[in-house]
Amino acid sequence: MSIHWHFRPACADDLRALSKLLPAVELETAGFLDAQSNDLLLVAVAGRTGTDIQGCIRVRRRIGMEQPRYWYHLGCVVLAAAELGLFQREQTLLLGNDHTGATELADLQIDRDALAPPAQLLLTRYLVRAALCLLQRDDATLQPDRIIAAVPGVQIGGTSPFWEGFGRHFFPGDVAQSLARFGSQWYTHVAALLPRHPIVTSLLHANAQAAIGGIASDAHPLRDALTASGLRPGQHVSLYDAGPVYETTLSELNAGHPLQQLPVRPSSELNNPQTYLILNPSEPSLWLVQAEMQADGRLAISPDCRLQTALADATTVWVG
């Protein structure tokens, strides 16, 4: 198969299919359908059919600039008394808006019914990479140039031990119900109820402490995909489950995973094809294709692939 997936912006016709992947509240306003908004929902459709949505990822630019966004900053306070021979290094949590203005990767979802586990892992990885490639190409002057992605935190028995030991004391309501009603805006609303002063985490229940920075067992593919693309856990965790917020900058991304500009040419003989992400020269969409780097610096793609991508011979494309 020459094209694995086509990554393109979601359109109105996709809403029904997306209802399988995203909660209804996130589709009601569907701000990502507005091309002028800072909200882009990239869907992954199977290369051959072009219609089956098998995954999605959201790219939100300039987060928190209209409605505040919150995270906990993981800090440290040293408490020491030389006369008693005591030295304590204590972890702290401080509610803040540190990532305001950054670009966020969110809502990565995979249709697990449609894909075998190996394909799920592959799609997870390339959804992340596709989103980042678009940023590298289209947002070269992004300021601030920080890119973040929250990874779901530890869950035990369907609940977050961090929430049980901390947030529950300030919002006793049903979180699932609230999230279904308010969507991601719930995090902004609940922040108004949370402590504004630094919290020394050793005062929390042991289960809550242990969950800080931990990752849900089914979020390992996302973590691996982010790590493979150069993101690293930073100094922030999410409000609800204290899952880690991974981060990088555009500069680091360009240094570690640079895009290349290459002319393409069709070739019916691909002796040693590799997987490449090719960016559409004129639109925010990409293809994951089998292609081969030629000695002359051109990227050889199959005729079938050229047909589906509608790329003219010698067109220069960005490759990630």
Add this chain to the structure above:
Amino acid sequence: MSHPRETPTRFCLRPCDADDLPALERFAAASPVGITTLPNDRSMLHARLQRSLHSFATEDVSGEEIYLFALEDLDSGGVIGISGIAARAGFADRFYSFRNEFVVHRSLPLGVTNRIHTLHLCHDLTDVTLLISFHIDAAYAHTLAPQLLSRARLLFIAQQAERFADRVAAESAGVADDCGRCPFWDAVGRQFFGMDYPTIERLTGGRSKSFIADLMPPSPVYVPLLPEEAQWAIGQLHPVAELPFSILIDEGFDADTYIDIFDGGPTVQERLAMLKTVSRSRLQRAQLQCGAPGTEHTPRWHVVTNTLRQGFRATLTRAQPDATGLQLDAATLHALGVDSGDPLRVAELDTHQAGEQP
């Protein structure tokens, strides 16, 4: 021998003297963990006693003084209680407390309003005058002796005002079991000090508390995040503290604002002038009572003190002060160490304090 309840005039409060060390040791041994001003250590008690003797004697005050009082049963000649005053809390350092504060967090979209209890480490009570070391023999707990033991020192403060602050505070022991396990300490202080409650009480007795600032977190403690046992212990009393605490509350001390940073026990505080015994106290002239007291007015129980420092004496008497003075029998004048015509400071006890029907 008459029942102690029937003859409150037999009680006399005086400054501790050098011979009171055995009594101090007895009270210290009987004190639960948390009464740090009575360390169960002979040499430390001796040092405190010496310091008290100096404080009563010196004309040159610095604020570092402590004043220890002994309550004597004149009939038996034994010391049945002690109490004390520290001139300035946290002298040359800081006096630490947790201040109770409440913040309201509200989210209109979520329809939630929370009133959240927080504890803030503070030095608000630094330099106030501190009431300390209250202890009384259990046999006298239900007499008027505790009233004298606690309230008379307030009159001493009022009389020697230049030695004290205009605000008075008192720490009351919080919840802890006989083994020294303290739920509030286990939930808060232990996290940062890494030691159990009896150990920290021993370490802090009589030494600079600056390490507290170094080891306790500077940011507020959110009470809802503490274990329930610790939450419940906030502002609660150890059983031995209930009697002295009830007297302080009756005096008008505020008990809602501050708690002890170690055991969560309440720390009361109030301006001296607002305290009941002080505000209703009057200077009177002592008069030798001649003949039986008149029946025009029903005599009421009063705390009576002389106005001396080293020779301070206080007792209880049933009397009715008038424009001419306070008539006292010879025995009472002798107990107070005064002669007819000498000044006295007198404050009436309320009926319920005197155990009388209104």
